[in-house]
Amino acid sequence: MRNQLSFSDEDQNELEKTTFCWWRTQEEFDENGHFKIDITDFSNLTPRIKVLREMERLAFVAVEGLEDLRRKLISYRSGDFWLPVGGIKKEDMEIPGVVAILLAGISGSGKSSFVNLMYSVLGRSGLIPFAQTSGESSNYTTMFLEEHNVLRSPRSGFCVNDTRGLDQNQMNDGLEEVSTWMSTGVRHNQPCYRPGDESGGSMGQSNSRYVKRKVNFVMVVADLSKIHKAFKCGDLKPVQGLRDLFHLPSIKKCNENPILILTHGDMLNAEDRINGRLKICEFLGIPETTGAYDIPCLTEQGILPEESDPLTAFALTEAIYRALLQSDRTHLPKKKFKDWIDTFFSWIMWGIASFFSILAHFFSKFGHHKNLKL
Secondary structure: OHHHOOOOHHHHHHHHHHHHOHHHHOOOEOOOOOEOOOOOOHHHOOHHHHHHHHHHHHHHHHHHHHHHHHHHHHOOOOOOOOOOOOOOOHHHEOOOOOEEEEEEEEOOOOHHHHHHHHHHHHOOOOOOOOOOOOOOOHHHHHHEOEEEOOOOOOOOOEEEEEOOOEOHHHHHHHHHHHHHHHHHOEEOOOEOOOOOOOOHHHHOOOOOOOOEEOEEEEEEEEEHHHHHHHHHHOOOHHHHHHHHHHOOHHHHHHOOOOEEEEEOOOOOOHHHHHHHHHHHHHHHOOOOOOOEEEOOOOOOOOOOOOOOOHHHHHHHHHHHHHHHHHHHOOOOEOOOHHHHHHHHHHHHHHHHHHHHHHHHHHHHHHHHHHHHHO
């Protein structure tokens, strides 16, 4: 039915302006949706104008660029975006069979809604198993990790792992759990235990038949509307927890530039969306254009945005593409026999040094105690 609808050029332009190009209601644009400000001098652009220019870029390439990126993702295999550096061949790199992207964020930030939107935009064929939201089954979605292969393609070499949200009142426990995921890997249907949970036995055990994957990239998901309201009320606790997560050392070690996904369940007006994005990026110390993606995952009726929205679809697809791009460029060379020998002797030397350090500490305490008696 959607393909049978037809609009005049004037109607189509008005539709794009009012429905998709929400930022063109700002004072920097005229009634035709064109910039009233001279942007030829890029050195003097304010962060606000940079964000508006970024939205213009998305609008310019959204329709054609979306199909191009979708084709690249469907045909993607792990390591496709690797660049030959240092004279090392691709076959000598430690490239996993599947790149694992981890979604992390505060509870209720919209991670499951983001996964649903990914299925809506990218999962075009076959049965689409939408992720459950917290309102449908809170125990299922918040207590277990879920691995999603959003593309129904045998060649697609990446998956997205939806995780349990962090409690901003117990951030230390949540950050410790994220660090564990980064160091030991993640597995589908893996239970998440935290202090205060009910008996772990009722949750069951992680099924060893599922593959355990090393995390290659992290997307931090935040609810723009909640954080913007917190800013207006002077409550910095939510954004402080977000900053601790975004700059977690284990995440920075995995990927130096994690991507921030800004979702919002209730529709914010253009001014609030722009100002909220600028404040969050400034607080986190990340670029306001390349560090964050504004992706509304729910409409005011509580349903997913239409697939025909080119800006939301392209922003989501570009975020995934950028995550894979950075993942493939951080793979390490395979360890050769000589490397394993060096590692073995390093551990031996570390053990010997630790042993003598303990002896030195013991005898220093013993000698100090003996001197006191004399």
